[in-house]
Amino acid sequence: VSFGYENVTPQEKTRRVGEVFSSVASKYDIMNDAMSIGMHRGWKDRFVKRVKPRPGEQILDMAGGTGDIAFRMADRGADITVADINQDMLDVGAERAMDRPASDETGSLVFTCQNAEEISFASSSFDAYTIVFGIRNVTFKDKALAEAYRVLRPGGRFYCMEFSTTEWSGFKEIYDVYSDKLLPRMGQAIAGDADSYRYLVESIRKFPTMPEFESMIRAAGFTNTKVEPILGGAVAIHSGWKI
Numbered sequence: 470v471s472f473g474y475e476n477v478t479p480q481e482k483t484r485r486v487g488e489v490f491s492s493v494a495s496k497y498d499i500m501n502d503a504m505s506i507g508m509h510r511g512w513k514d515r516f517v518k519r520v521k522p523r524p525g526e527q528i529l530d531m532a533g534g535t536g537d538i539a540f541r542m543a544d545r546g547a548d549i550t551v552a553d554i555n556q557d558m559l560d561v562g563a564e565r566a567m568d569r570p571a572s573d574e575t576g577s578l579v580f581t582c583q584n585a586e587e588i589s590f591a592s593s594s595f596d597a598y599t600i601v602f603g604i605r606n607v608t609f610k611d612k613a614l615a616e617a618y619r620v621l622r623p624g625g626r627f628y629c630m631e632f633s634t635t636e637w638s639g640f641k642e643i644y645d646v647y648s649d650k651l652l653p654r655m656g657q658a659i660a661g662d663a664d665s666y667r668y669l670v671e672s673i674r675k676f677p678t679m680p681e682f683e684s685m686i687r688a689a690g691f692t693n694t695k696v697e698p699i700l701g702g703a704v705a706i707h708s709g710w711k712i
């Protein structure tokens with residue numbers, strides 16, 4: 470099945486991605502639980518453990534959507550700027566933020582509409598940059614990586630979690646059937662939208678392999694890059710440092 474978004478102009482691709490997330494925004498959190506049978510919560514906990522947010526740090530959570538990563542990092546005392554290109558996703562995130570219990574130790578949360586390819590913040594503004602299940606939706610990934618590098622201060626760290634390609638052969642076949650058959654049906658049943666979930670499957674398949682993506686991160690200027698595969702690489706955490 471092809472959503473066909475690679476055969477259109479960059480502007481059209483960005484517009485279609487916008488439509489996908491506006492369409493799923495209100496059902497986004499429930500769909501994540503259903504699609505990953507709750508596993509995304511564990512992946513996100515693991516990711517934030519790797520980032521090690523500290524009280525008082527300034528962290529940019531790009532493509533932060535409805536706030537899952539931002540909330541976990543704010544709970545560790547870091548001040549989080551949640552940036553996303555889609556206002557509908559940010560609105561759900563801001564609503565969730567208001568419903569959350571906060572203590573004196575909880576870091577601040579600011580929501581801002583931004584394109585990862587062209588961030589409005591000054592250079593060297595952040596201690597860390599995170600992007601989770603976001604970069605595969607960005608039209609020009611190299612531009613987004615260059616911008617991540619620019620807004621980080623020297624000594625700042627970059628962490629990205631994204632769907633990648635599993636290298637476990639048996640699991641690969643099951644995952645393919647799940648992606649082609651089950652996922653769009655679940656999208657239809659829960660969010661009333663099979664096409665958006667077909668797009669998600671296609672964007673995962675088109676995403677660079679783990680070593681390819683690691684070299685893109687290096688090309689943007691990051692050093693000490695690392696990859697941590699989860700489920701054989703079905704999900705991967707990439708990281709790097711701006712020295």
Ligand code: SAM
Nearest residue numbers: 490532533534553554555558584585601603606
């Ligand atoms: N990080 C959140 C999480 O893990 O739950 C949300 C991930 S959601 C799958 C992907 C997000 O990327 C959407 O909210 C979408 O609007 C955002 N996005 C897509 N293209 C973007 C871009 N060019 N700049 C910023 N955000 C973008």
